[in-house]
Amino acid sequence: MGSAYFLGFAAMQLPLGIWLDRFGSRRVHATLLMFSAAGCWLFAHAGTYTELWIGRALIGAGVAGGLMSALKAYRFWYPAERQQSLAAWTLMSGSLGALLVTVPARWAIELLSWRWVFWGGGSLFMVAAIVIFAGLPRDEEQFSARGAAGSSVAELTAGYRQVFRDPFFWRFAMMSLLAHSVSSALTTLWTGPWLIQVNGFAADRAAQILLLINLSALIGFLGVGAVQPWIRARGWSTQVICACSTAAAIGVQLLLALVESPAIWPVWLLYALIATSFSMVQPYVGMAFPASLSGRALTGYNLLVFSGTFGWQWLYGVLIDLYRSLGQTDAGAYRRTMATGIAVQVIALIVFLVWRPKPPAERMAVTS
Numbered sequence: 320m321g322s323a324y325f326l327g328f329a330a331m332q333l334p335l336g337i338w339l340d341r342f343g344s345r346r347v348h349a350t351l352l353m354f355s356a357a358g359c360w361l362f363a364h365a366g367t368y369t370e371l372w373i374g375r376a377l378i379g380a381g382v383a384g385g386l387m388s389a390l391k392a393y394r395f396w397y398p399a400e401r402q403q404s405l406a407a408w409t410l411m412s413g414s415l416g417a418l419l420v421t422v423p424a425r426w427a428i429e430l431l432s433w434r435w436v437f438w439g440g441g442s443l444f445m446v447a448a449i450v451i452f453a454g455l456p457r458d459e460e461q462f463s464a465r466g467a468a469g470s471s472v473a474e475l476t477a478g479y480r481q482v483f484r485d486p487f488f489w490r491f492a493m494m495s496l497l498a499h500s501v502s503s504a505l506t507t508l509w510t511g512p513w514l515i516q517v518n519g520f521a522a523d524r525a526a527q528i529l530l531l532i533n534l535s536a537l538i539g540f541l542g543v544g545a546v547q548p549w550i551r552a553r554g555w556s557t558q559v560i561c562a563c564s565t566a567a568a569i570g571v572q573l574l575l576a577l578v579e580s581p582a583i584w585p586v587w588l589l590y591a592l593i594a595t596s597f598s599m600v601q602p603y604v605g606m607a608f609p610a611s612l613s614g615r616a617l618t619g620y621n622l623l624v625f626s627g628t629f630g631w632q633w634l635y636g637v638l639i640d641l642y643r644s645l646g647q648t649d650a651g652a653y654r655r656t657m658a659t660g661i662a663v664q665v666i667a668l669i670v671f672l673v674w675r676p677k678p679p680a681e682r683m684a685v686t687s
Contacts (some may be wrong), residue, residue: 320371320372323372323375323376324375327376327378327383328382328383329622330620331379331380331383332387332619332625334531335347335618336383336616336618336619337478337479337615340478341664343391343457343610344352344389344455345451345455345456348384348385348448348451349439349449349451351380352445352448353381353445354377354380354381354452355377355441355446356444356445357377358377358378358379358380359441360437360441362374362437363436363437369498378442378456385413386413387618389405389406389409390409390601390602391459391613391617392607393405393406393602394467394602394610395458396456396458398635402603402606404543404544406598406599406601406602407547407604408541408602409600411537411540414536415537417589417672418530418533418537427439467580472552478611478615478643479615479619482596482616483613485676486606488619489680489685490671490676491620492620493667493670494600494622494671495624496627497601497663497664497666498663498664498668499594499624499666500599502625503594503627503631504631505635506590506591506594507632510529511526513653514584514652516649517653518581519581528584532587532588533590533591536595538592538595539591539592539593542592542595543595543596557600560599561671564596564597565664565667565668565671567593567666568594568664569661569665572590572657572660572664574586575657576657592651593604601620602617603619604616607678607680638659639656640652642656650673678685
């Protein structure tokens, strides 16, 4: 049933890009949040597994535009030098929300019931949709409508072909699929099992460490947003930051794979901090394309981030089972799986450093 959320989320990414470029962030995001509200209410009312599954899928589809709508709107409302800071702070707010809701949600379930929690969640989604629809300015969607005026659905869809055929897009998409997604897969799924199976912590202690890791990620997003103007002022390009962050993440994973002592666990906090620097890449890729294609560039990239994360989540489990079948202990299987992932990331980093296609805007300038 949990997969229904992610299926709904992923299924919305490609049409979301077209809608953002055609109708603007305000209308698209507000409308989608209403689907999340409906999904919560269906889940709260559900009496069958099918109703629960559909409700869960609607929630995922409705929140699919959260980050993408924000990045699309930032592209229009704010100057280029603020894009990456705004993206990091948006991700920080999401991390903060996820942390704050844990204990209150548990209390609410114990005091009321899980059904009432979902009734309340649906109501909050609806309030957010109304506030966004009524409160945000409309200039961005008016610009989008002018840019898409007279365009057929086929022509709007063709924008994805332009994005997905671009070598600059794939230079960074390759890093997302083969390197950055590993960080997401580890921090969202495999860190807990690693702490238990490899470091030998009890489940309660592992949960405490996971909380610290999540707090570290939150601080990391805050820090990325704060230092990005300083980085930009010194002329450090996003491409350099991407390469350095990937190399640092590889180094930390190598340390985790080699050191057997449970005392190594604070390195996971460093790993979570490093992983937040990858948040600068997505807005950078979106800014490389014309404003009329920015929604499709952002959502196309986001689909690959999403696909890579869950691909690595699955592959890690496959590899752990494979190494176990070859006679490795649980800890040994985890370490060799991480070593395999490191090898793939090193190859991706080398390709990234060697392959340097120009951004679309620069190629257009040379052509003109």
